[in-house]
Amino acid sequence: MQNNIAVYIVRRLLAAIPILIGVTLLTYTLVEGTTDPERLLQGHRQDQASLEAIREKYGFNDPHWKRYLSFVTGALRGDLGRSLAFNFEVGEEIARRFPATALLALTSLAIAILVGVGLGVLSALYHSRWQDGFISLFALVGISFPIFALAVFLQLLFSVSLGWLPVTGYVDRSWSTLILPSAALATRPMAVIARLMRSSMIETLRSPYITTARAKGLGRAAVLAKHAFKNALNPVLTAISGSLAELLAGAFFIELIFNWPGIGKLGFDAVTRSDPFLLEGTVLVSAVIFILVNLVTDILYCLVDPRVRLNR
Numbered sequence: 001m002q003n004n005i006a007v008y009i010v011r012r013l014l015a016a017i018p019i020l021i022g023v024t025l026l027t028y029t030l031v032e033g034t035t036d037p038e039r040l041l042q043g044h045r046q047d048q049a050s051l052e053a054i055r056e057k058y059g060f061n062d063p064h065w066k067r068y069l070s071f072v073t074g075a076l077r078g079d080l081g082r083s084l085a086f087n088f089e090v091g092e093e094i095a096r097r098f099p100a101t102a103l104l105a106l107t108s109l110a111i112a113i114l115v116g117v118g119l120g121v122l123s124a125l126y127h128s129r130w131q132d133g134f135i136s137l138f139a140l141v142g143i144s145f146p147i148f149a150l151a152v153f154l155q156l157l158f159s160v161s162l163g164w165l166p167v168t169g170y171v172d173r174s175w176s177t178l179i180l181p182s183a184a185l186a187t188r189p190m191a192v193i194a195r196l197m198r199s200s201m202i203e204t205l206r207s208p209y210i211t212t213a214r215a216k217g218l219g220r221a222a223v224l225a226k227h228a229f230k231n232a233l234n235p236v237l238t239a240i241s242g243s244l245a246e247l248l249a250g251a252f253f254i255e256l257i258f259n260w261p262g263i264g265k266l267g268f269d270a271v272t273r274s275d276p277f278l279l280e281g282t283v284l285v286s287a288v289i290f291i292l293v294n295l296v297t298d299i300l301y302c303l304v305d306p307r308v309r310l311n312r
Helices: 002-034 037-044 048-057 064-076 090-125 130-144 147-161 175-205 208-215 220-232 234-248 252-257 263-272 276-304 306-310
Strands: none
Touching: 002 064, 002 276, 090 130, 090 175, 090 220, 090 234, 090 252, 090 263, 090 276, 130 175, 147 175, 147 252, 175 220, 175 234, 175 252, 220 234, 234 276, 252 263, 263 276
């Protein structure tokens, strides 16, 4: 059994290598097509001689294959270059801002799990009643409503109209600044978890072993707690891991709207300033976080459920 687990883990690690290579290539290609470093450099030096000297210094005159290899080898060493617009080491700045993104993502995920699982169980227990319809409608709106529009609506309602919470800011000023951005960011994964939990719970409650448990005289609460709830969680765990990877990879619009000093806000600054090294760094780190979280989830999932490693 331990050998099977080790083989599965090695296979997953090897499968991640070509994905990471593809991520670096895609990142470099996208950045090359969306940034204009020459415009940024002209903002610092107007004369052509100075411009050419800076282009030579940063390697903009090199062929693309050479610049790509330089980007990959630098990333492997942890060197993501230096920001042309802000004059700081990209890797160091991303590391400094990562705790802010992690705090926002983990808080949002905790809200999504607690509320989403609770609503899903409640919807399943009241299947085909008005409670089920109301929760299903809420989940549908949560999935469909644009996150940036929801964020602005929450600001207008709770900050501008009611004055209960700050419009923007970070927790170094007040922990209340975490409420609105985490609530807005949690809405979509909360809705997805609620829908999955509802479907899984309904299917589980119709299973023969649930009927057997009830026939043995177990009460409704005992059946739900000991049998139905645990087994209904399996598909929800996958959704939770995917949500965590997505949230950690960067809540671009939320961090921008609430002026949250995380990686997403840093990426927006890179786009607006056409800073190639900063944009490459933020995109690459976000993609690597997404891949690593999913990889760790796959490994943990195979340790919990043997059927995963047997079917792959």
